[in-house]
Amino acid sequence: KNEVEQSPQNLTAQEGEFITINCSYSVGISALHWLQQHPGGGIVSLFMLSSGKKKHGRLIATINIQEKHSSLHITASHPRDSAVYICAVSNTGNQFYFGTGTSLTVIP
Amino acid sequence: EPEVTQTPSHQVTQMGQEVILRCVPISNHLYFYWYRQILGQKVEFLVSFYNNEISEKSEIFDDQFSVERPDGSNFTLKIRSTKLEDSAMYFCASSERHSLYNEQFFGPGTRLTVL
Numbered sequence: 309k310n311e312v313e314q315s316p317q318n319l320t321a322q323e324g325e326f327i328t329i330n331c332s333y334s335v336g337i338s339a340l341h342w343l344q345q346h347p348g349g350g351i352v353s354l355f356m357l358s359s360g361k362k363k364h365g366r367l368i369a370t371i372n373i374q375e376k377h378s379s380l381h382i383t384a385s386h387p388r389d390s391a392v393y394i395c396a397v398s399n400t401g402n403q404f405y406f407g408t409g410t411s412l413t414v415i416p
Numbered sequence: 417e418p419e420v421t422q423t424p425s426h427q428v429t430q431m432g433q434e435v436i437l438r439c440v441p442i443s444n445h446l447y448f449y450w451y452r453q454i455l456g457q458k459v460e461f462l463v464s465f466y467n468n469e470i471s472e473k474s475e476i477f478d479d480q481f482s483v484e485r486p487d488g489s490n491f492t493l494k495i496r497s498t499k500l501e502d503s504a505m506y507f508c509a510s511s512e513r514h515s516l517y518n519e520q521f522f523g524p525g526t527r528l529t530v531l
Binding site: 339394406 | 447451464519
């Protein structure tokens with residue numbers, strides 16, 4: 309069973325497009341994390357949120373606790389945004405559940 | 417900028433051998449984590465560690481695995497008798513506070529290959 313589901317699994321966009329990646333979860337959580345995994349394998353934390361909305365530059369993350377759903381938006385996408393975006397949820401015990409990731413390719 | 421480091425970057429071992437993967441978390445961080453990612457699969461949580469003890473572990477983290485903070489700077493993951501299916505990328509991460517309040521910082525990973 310997958311406690312965390314992401315969609316789409318793969319996404320190709322033209323440079324400049326607005327991108328949305330969705331995450332739904334079934335476990336009770338305390339925080340949701342959006343991570344970026346580069347082609348070389350390295351992982352970078354983008355956001356940690358437990359309610360509402362956060363914005364860093366061209367990235368926006370939202371969460372709806374009642375609906376158990378989060379979205380990651382990228383505005384004015386660029387080829388350097390090409391990566392795998394991973395949603396993960398944590399509980400109060402610091403146990404983590406990961407989604408399978410969304411592979412994003414932004415074409416110039 | 418402070419970063420999490422991991423050594424070695426690639427470890428090749430024979431099945432049944434013990435391996436120790438090493439991580440140096442960011443110096444003022446108090447929470448430490450190990451994850452693994454089998455090639456082509458999703459990242460999986462192994463264990464979280466705080467105040468010199470395990471705070472949470474997954475089903476994957478069985479008696480073959482152990483973690484230690486031997487000297488106040490290193491954070492190690494030991495696999496006692498490696499199996500073929502232990503081949504994966506292992507990521508260490510640390511955070512200043514509990515994941516409720518803080519993002520994690522990930523190391524570059526150690527690729528473990530069990531032959």
